[in-house]
Amino acid sequence: MTSDLRIGIIGVGAMGADHAERVARRTSGARLVAVSDPDAARATALATALDGVQVIGDPLQLIAEVDAVIIASPGFAHAEQLMACLEHGKPVLCEKPLTMDAESALRVVEAEHKTGRSLIQVGFMRRFDPEYAALKQLLDSGDLGRTLLLHNVHRNKTVAETFRSEMIVRDSLVHEVDVARWLFDDEIARITVHAPKPTSLVGEGVLDPQLAIFEMAGGAIADVEVFVNFQVGYEVRCEAVAEKGSATIGLGVDVLTRQAGHWGGAVPDDFRVRFGPAYDIEVQRWVNAAASGGIDGPTAWDGYAAAAVCTAGVQSLTEGRPVEVELARRSEVLG
Amino acid sequence: MTSDLRIGIIGVGAMGADHAERVARRTSGARLVAVSDPDAARATALATALDGVQVIGDPLQLIAEVDAVIIASPGFAHAEQLMACLEHGKPVLCEKPLTMDAESALRVVEAEHKTGRSLIQVGFMRRFDPEYAALKQLLDSGDLGRTLLLHNVHRNKTVAETFRSEMIVRDSLVHEVDVARWLFDDEIARITVHAPKPTSLVGEGVLDPQLAIFEMAGGAIADVEVFVNFQVGYEVRCEAVAEKGSATIGLGVDVLTRQAGHWGGAVPDDFRVRFGPAYDIEVQRWVNAAASGGIDGPTAWDGYAAAAVCTAGVQSLTEGRPVEVELARRSEVLG
Amino acid sequence: MTSDLRIGIIGVGAMGADHAERVARRTSGARLVAVSDPDAARATALATALDGVQVIGDPLQLIAEVDAVIIASPGFAHAEQLMACLEHGKPVLCEKPLTMDAESALRVVEAEHKTGRSLIQVGFMRRFDPEYAALKQLLDSGDLGRTLLLHNVHRNKTVAETFRSEMIVRDSLVHEVDVARWLFDDEIARITVHAPKPTSLVGEGVLDPQLAIFEMAGGAIADVEVFVNFQVGYEVRCEAVAEKGSATIGLGVDVLTRQAGHWGGAVPDDFRVRFGPAYDIEVQRWVNAAASGGIDGPTAWDGYAAAAVCTAGVQSLTEGRPVEVELARRSEVLG
Amino acid sequence: MTSDLRIGIIGVGAMGADHAERVARRTSGARLVAVSDPDAARATALATALDGVQVIGDPLQLIAEVDAVIIASPGFAHAEQLMACLEHGKPVLCEKPLTMDAESALRVVEAEHKTGRSLIQVGFMRRFDPEYAALKQLLDSGDLGRTLLLHNVHRNKTVAETFRSEMIVRDSLVHEVDVARWLFDDEIARITVHAPKPTSLVGEGVLDPQLAIFEMAGGAIADVEVFVNFQVGYEVRCEAVAEKGSATIGLGVDVLTRQAGHWGGAVPDDFRVRFGPAYDIEVQRWVNAAASGGIDGPTAWDGYAAAAVCTAGVQSLTEGRPVEVELARRSEVLG
The missing domain is CATH 3.30.360.10 (Dihydrodipicolinate Reductase; domain 2)
Known part of the structure; x- marks a missing residue:
């Protein structure tokens, strides 16, 4: 019997909180284990509401400790967090935009390419509708x-x-x-x-x-x-x-x-x-793929x-x- | 060149007035020549509004003077008016009901059958929708x-x-x-x-x-x-x-x-x-058929x-x- | 952190196999642990395809060993299996019909009533569409x-x-x-x-x-x-x-x-x-309710x-x- | 009682023949009296089918003899025929295009303007749908x-x-x-x-x-x-x-x-x-307007x-x- 994938979410504003509840309550084979947000009170409230979730202040530390990551932080923070996911070899579902401009997005594409793996999926959820x-x-x-x-x-x-x-x-x-x-x-x-x-x-x-x-x-x-x-x-x-x-x-x-x-x-x-059902399908399919270390959807190139x-x-x-x-x-x- | 069919309408309440305007303004091959109504003022107003229409007090006299008849009077008056149309051999479009009960309706069916012609059409306009x-x-x-x-x-x-x-x-x-x-x-x-x-x-x-x-x-x-x-x-x-x-x-x-x-x-x-267009089609097709002395739609039997x-x-x-x-x-x- | 509800399924024909895959792959908070079917080969094939599922020959033994039961066996077997669920105090989702006739269905209603609990949910899935x-x-x-x-x-x-x-x-x-x-x-x-x-x-x-x-x-x-x-x-x-x-x-x-x-x-x-999504919602909501020992849908009375x-x-x-x-x-x- | 408007149609290809039947059979207050077409056999066949219609070889002569004109000839012939309608003061419904180019169309607009009347309607039938x-x-x-x-x-x-x-x-x-x-x-x-x-x-x-x-x-x-x-x-x-x-x-x-x-x-x-009903409405409304010497729809300027x-x-x-x-x-x- 395979054990559940341990998921961490960075950024728990509207979109991140929505994903948190999705992972915790409506996704098979996954377990929400950690959240991170500059607004510590918001993160703590969410973690308390969803049983068994840890709050980790530093998003890069969260990346290190979980099996797979969902990035729902503001766009300007994506580049650094994505690079950290690549370094740790962690599958990541990143809400759009990939990064703030085409140049930095291209650097992320190139960095992922060097890992020799497909780790980054971009959150264009319509493909799952x-x-x-x-x-x-x-x-x-x-x-x-x-x-x-x-x-x-x-x-x-x-x-x-x-x-x-x-x-x-x-x-x-x-x-x-x-x-x-x-x-x-x-x-x-x-x-x-x-x-x-x-x-x-x-x-x-x-x-x-x-x-x-x-x-x-x-x-x-x-x-x-x-x-x-x-x-x-x-x-x-x-x-x-x-x-x-x-x-x-x-x-x-x-x-x-x-x-x-x-x-x-x-x-x-x-x-x-x-698009509620599209998000559900997107996350379930990403979890299934991430359990094998990969992705199942739009790539970093698509984001770029x-x-x-x-x-x-x-x-x-x-x-x-x-x-x-x-x-x-x-x-x-x-x- | 054939001349227009001269139409008379008995009863110019809402339905009859609607037919009057239809015959006068939107029907090819027909001319409204006479109307009859117990409410003489109503009949006169209508006749005045539509150029060249005569008011005839007695509906049976109207039947005698026109080429074809539209009956839009109250149901209780239909039996006598239909019988008069049959006697004069005038094609007639009769709004429903044919008559007030099945027995009198059957007598109209039988009377028409004796004429050897199809003269009565009942105004079930949906068939023309x-x-x-x-x-x-x-x-x-x-x-x-x-x-x-x-x-x-x-x-x-x-x-x-x-x-x-x-x-x-x-x-x-x-x-x-x-x-x-x-x-x-x-x-x-x-x-x-x-x-x-x-x-x-x-x-x-x-x-x-x-x-x-x-x-x-x-x-x-x-x-x-x-x-x-x-x-x-x-x-x-x-x-x-x-x-x-x-x-x-x-x-x-x-x-x-x-x-x-x-x-x-x-x-x-x-x-x-x-059903506005259905009425237009019904009346146009009835006029076309009546010009040849017949009908083109639901029969007296259908009314019965x-x-x-x-x-x-x-x-x-x-x-x-x-x-x-x-x-x-x-x-x-x-x- | 709560552990997953351990589900057993009785009957793995088309409907039961569908539910087996649903519980194993698309339901949060549940784990398919056992299946039972008179056709042992069919049960074994399904258990092999879905990782970590045990085959139990006797459906009554399955009922004893799991946390909650889905009955998808032929209707004539329902009465005995439902009674066993009631005896063991196990929440059960029973595909229609509840039983083969109104009399036996009423006996099931009465037996459940004596337990003082709501344990039986009938599979009228349309309510979840x-x-x-x-x-x-x-x-x-x-x-x-x-x-x-x-x-x-x-x-x-x-x-x-x-x-x-x-x-x-x-x-x-x-x-x-x-x-x-x-x-x-x-x-x-x-x-x-x-x-x-x-x-x-x-x-x-x-x-x-x-x-x-x-x-x-x-x-x-x-x-x-x-x-x-x-x-x-x-x-x-x-x-x-x-x-x-x-x-x-x-x-x-x-x-x-x-x-x-x-x-x-x-x-x-x-x-x-x-009705695919309706079944998914039905089973997820039943699992959520069954985790607390109850039901969330049509009752035995509805089946009767x-x-x-x-x-x-x-x-x-x-x-x-x-x-x-x-x-x-x-x-x-x-x- | 007003008499019917006497209509002539120039060009009896598909569109013109359609209009001919429309005027003859489904338009109130109008009478098709003449058609003209370079293909004399085609014109004669149509005139024969529709009772009481004369064939006139020269379109300009037709314009002179009728009350109002429908032009359904090829586009290159429009300019001359429109000018003739203006000279005779005849209301005309002209199928699109008004003329073959913007320059000649503008000349038609100017010529009509000089008459001080609105005589030309262009056949953009969608406005009547x-x-x-x-x-x-x-x-x-x-x-x-x-x-x-x-x-x-x-x-x-x-x-x-x-x-x-x-x-x-x-x-x-x-x-x-x-x-x-x-x-x-x-x-x-x-x-x-x-x-x-x-x-x-x-x-x-x-x-x-x-x-x-x-x-x-x-x-x-x-x-x-x-x-x-x-x-x-x-x-x-x-x-x-x-x-x-x-x-x-x-x-x-x-x-x-x-x-x-x-x-x-x-x-x-x-x-x-x-657009069949749109053409019917277009022609009926144009006939009504032309009976008073005017138009009721898109103008020559619209065509230009x-x-x-x-x-x-x-x-x-x-x-x-x-x-x-x-x-x-x-x-x-x-x-």
Whole structure:
């Protein structure tokens, strides 16, 4: 009988606390043994609520003591923590972004490559959503022919006033960047981020919504609306158009009501309803893989490439023109 | 070049006035020339609004003077007016009910049969609704095998307080009676009208909703919810279940909105949105047929059979048990 | 730190093997330690595939040795195995039927009552399906007023030729019996099972589809189509009609495709796609409850009541008339 | 009593013959009296089929003899025929394109302006489609706030091999140009037509699909997929995204079937199913307006502006970059 994988979590804000409860209560073959957070009181409260969890002040010490690590700390802390995971040979699930910029992300990719192992998985959870997974399977089956276009929509109900135009690219559009790279199995060569006249329901100077055009290296195209103050609720939709048909996910049909002059259903307030099961599947599959010392999902390269695209995207938004994505040659980096 | 058919309308309440405007403004090959109504002021106002229409006080005189007749008077007046149309050999579109009871309806059927012509069409407009027509065509194609079951729903937003339990059968369920007879191409042999504990949003003693079970002569079954104080809006839905599949109409999907936490669409307040086009098609096709002296739709027999089923339905509702439908033998009546 | 609950499974046919994998791989806080099956080779193969599982020939010995039991043996074996669980004070999740008839089911209810504990949970997994759970929550919220009617549909693609008319009631309709009792929070007082002329795509003498009418003690009504040779696939749908609106679940919308002249989606072949997550939730919640010595779901009484309704349903099908359900008085049995 | 409007149709190919039948059989207040076509046999056959219609060889003579004209001739003939209608003061419904290029279209606009009357209506029938009309009404109501984005899709099953890349812009995209101008009530300032790697199911060198971006003068943006060899069928969809919600039309839900492992509905082969009612409404409303000597729909200016946008679109497609639309100043042309 194999024993459970001993997991440590760095950063127990909203996302980290969510993962803590997931590991402790809904994941088979894993045991949450340690958490670390600069806010010691927050870490202690969580550890107390979840039986048998130790608080470790120094995240690098936590890395040393557990079997596998989930990084849910702020992005600026990722690089150092990832490097420590690589040094200790610990499998790690790192929430996006991999690091704060493409250059540092590339250094992480290279450092992992030198270990000769796959240790880093990036938290692009959409790949584990049953609908995205079914869409990917359908497109890869070839039944619809080659995929030509994606029409995607990413909408939040509202975001904090501190959420600036660039963050719409780096924190929201980044998921769509990964989706396009993954569904097309191709890199994004050029990006245009259009800014229509903004909604009036947003702070001065924030460009919301945005319309991004991804031109893939192989000639396919994706258009993506990102609208983070949509008012209605959280909505993520993807339509793939192929040579012999199309497929759409994210319609959000479950309970259909007829009430007060309307038929239809509820649009959820946030991503938890839409992607809760995706996170569960992501973590369970990562635990299963980590038990064998590996990963089962998006790689450090995926994190690096997404960062490179977002950098170009911010530039396009600023300069109002298409921008080529600067990406290291994969074969040179990964041999 | 053929000249337009000269139409007269008897009864210009809501339904008759609607038909008047339809004939005058949206029907090809027809001309509204006369209207008759006990409320002379109402008839005059309408005639004035629609250019070139004469008011004739006596409906029987109107019948004598026009090419074809639409009867939209109260049900108790139908028998005499229909007999007059038969005497004058005038094609007539008669709103339901054909007459007030099965016996008088049968006499109209017999009287028409003696003329040797098909002159009477009953206003079961659903048969002309594009969705119902497509459903009928699909079922008749045999692609789904033999039809086994219908699951139907008929809902009004609200009805007047004067609308009693029996009227739910005679005025609302009657449309479903015709639909079942038409889709199955069979007579209803037995009817059960269940009355669940009524909604509290209805007057004392009114049994609303009702659940009717039609057992067809050939062994198929239909269940029908009629709920005339549904509060939400007007909804008519029909699901046919056949040996190799099913088909549903009446979903009411057109403009799909996402707004205020909800996705979906509007449920219309009344039947005009749902069946407006059906009435237009019904009248246009009837005009085309009447120009040749005939009809193109539900017959007097259909009106008689519906009345016989409703009579049994009211008895079932009252006595709380299944009731056999008493119907004259068609071959004996129509030779 | 609490240790995992040690689970034993009796019967490792399709359902039991499914549960074995669920407990071993996807359930937190539980460990599959033993299986028992008359087919020793089948049990051994399963135990070998899942690391650290013991084969125990005698199911009663298995009950004695584990912390909690899942019964997935044939129905005729349930009574003895349930009694043994009660004697040993072991929490048990028993697949339906509770036992083979209402009388023996009532004896199990009484025996459990004497233990003074809630140990038996019946495997009506639909209550754990997220859509059913959301529907239940909506109806209980009172937002739609009192629930008046249910319109339900239960369809299988095909069933084995050995599946007889009575089994449609006892093995398929039984789920709908539990759904109606649960959603209305009321007992079924009277049942009518109509048999329309059967589909030709079924063996001689099998009455398929069937249309059941449940009249609840409190006056609400449910109509249920059960059609086990629908040819298309597996479909379970439920529409609740209340005083101020309606709600429908089971629409099965996920990936929407446009392909070969059609738009729409796939109808799954069997219940695994539709209710797989429900089984996962059911078992996880039962494990959580069983760790404290209790249950969290349908009770032995629910199993008994369902059996009593099905007995009346078979009688109605046979005799072609409504049949009153004979049910012990709950207050007398459970004090 | 007013007499019927005497209509003449120039060009009786597929579109013209369709209009001929529409005027003759389904339009109130109009009478088809003359047709003209270079293919005299075709004109004669049609005239014979429709009672009371005269064949006139010279289209300019037809214009002189009727009350109002429908032009369904090839685009290159439009300019001369439109000028003749203006000279005779005859109301005219002209199928798109108005003329073959922006310059000649502008001359028609100027010529009409000099008459001091509105005589020319362009056949952008989508404005009369009930779904588009409801969408327009919703957006104009202000309930959703200001409209920010459109996401549109225009798909044909297949087109003739002779259909070249530029025709996708001029014959298909042109409808979307009018839709965007109409819904936003604004001119298109800049257009980009992207050409992803084409489908392999198209002739060498044809750029299909295309993705157009319209940047409106007021800052809103529309993205439009045009895919004329989609294989599946005809599909036109429009999603408007506004500050407080979104609205989608063109879902094409009517009869919903469950059959052979699938649920869903049919995608029609061509535009006739989707826009048949729109053409009926367009022609009826134009007849009503023409009876008073005017029009009721898109103007010559709309035809001119659409041509100017398409010219820029073809240039963008050829040069692979955004192109500014050159448009005369409306106030200078129309005073």
